[in-house]
Amino acid sequence: MRVLTIANQKGGVGKTTTSVALGGLAAEQGQRVLLVDLDPHGSLSAYFGQDPDRLELSAFTLFQERKTLSRDSVQRLILPTSTPGIHLMPSATALATLERQSIGQDGMGLVLSRALSCVYEDYDWVFIDTPPLLGVLLINALAACQYLVIPVQTEFLAIKGLERMVNTLQMMSRSRKRALPYTIVPVMYDRRTHASVASLRAIRNTYMDQVWPGHVPIDTRFRDASKAGVPPHAFDPRARGVEAYRSLFKFLQQRMGQEELALRTAP
Numbered sequence: 001m002r003v004l005t006i007a008n009q010k011g012g013v014g015k016t017t018t019s020v021a022l023g024g025l026a027a028e029q030g031q032r033v034l035l036v037d038l039d040p041h042g043s044l045s046a047y048f049g050q051d052p053d054r055l056e057l058s059a060f061t062l063f064q065e066r067k068t069l070s071r072d073s074v075q076r077l078i079l080p081t082s083t084p085g086i087h088l089m090p091s092a093t094a095l096a097t098l099e100r101q102s103i104g105q106d107g108m109g110l111v112l113s114r115a116l117s118c119v120y121e122d123y124d125w126v127f128i129d130t131p132p133l134l135g136v137l138l139i140n141a142l143a144a145c146q147y148l149v150i151p152v153q154t155e156f157l158a159i160k161g162l163e164r165m166v167n168t169l170q171m172m173s174r175s176r177k178r179a180l181p182y183t184i185v186p187v188m189y190d191r192r193t194h195a196s197v198a199s200l201r202a203i204r205n206t207y208m209d210q211v212w213p214g215h216v217p218i219d220t221r222f223r224d225a226s227k228a229g230v231p232p233h234a235f236d237p238r239a240r241g242v243e244a245y246r247s248l249f250k251f252l253q254q255r256m257g258q259e260e261l262a263l264r265t266a267p
Helices: 015-028 043-047 059-064 071-075 093-101 108-118 136-144 156-173 194-210 220-228 240-265
Strands: 002-006 033-037 086-089 125-129 147-153 182-187
Touching: 002 015, 002 136, 002 240, 015 033, 015 043, 015 086, 015 125, 015 147, 015 182, 015 220, 015 240, 033 043, 059 093, 059 108, 071 108, 093 136, 108 136, 136 156, 147 156, 147 240, 156 194, 182 194, 182 240, 220 240
Parallel strands: 002 125, 002 147, 033 086, 033 125, 147 182
Antiparallel strands: none
């Protein structure tokens, strides 16, 4: 099982679109995919027709039952989607209360890690969508993953969110045995605007090799795919944005393969 977290401490930067697009491309290759929605707003859940206000079982249940997690208890929280090969662990609005409930509770940062270990044999890929703020949910997502993808909108206000995310990552890395590998993904790029072009240049100049060499353009087909409730590639496989995500997925597969090889050969 390969686990990727999609995160940025700024909202509206394409985290959900990136999660669905990458998950869809993995499923297209015949891989078994689990999408995990840890955002109380539940955009990923709503994408696939689920209402976070009405669900009785959700990612929130993991934290309620954290002391008795098992394969059966985790599986019952996972829903099929209309897309073959993709399953969903939906969000619940109640996740917004978790920060207050977790005060003084031990082990709250590793709940998702333990849950995913229960279904390790069931999935090839897991993509975790996260809320845009540092708290117990983002900590869970970072602790559970092997690789981090940071989408960043190509505008200067979004760069501030990127700075906070990288600072958080550095802080988290101090508590791990090794640094969490990550890739910054420029999204919503509009080559017609000076602001977008200048922002992309600034991101590349500042973060250099940590930035994916490509970029995801603005593409209205993403909105159309969301309305249809299907991954972008299933709605329009030739869309510019889909081709960009296809290139990104190939890049991430190579990077994760390199990371896994380095771990196996490390002394």
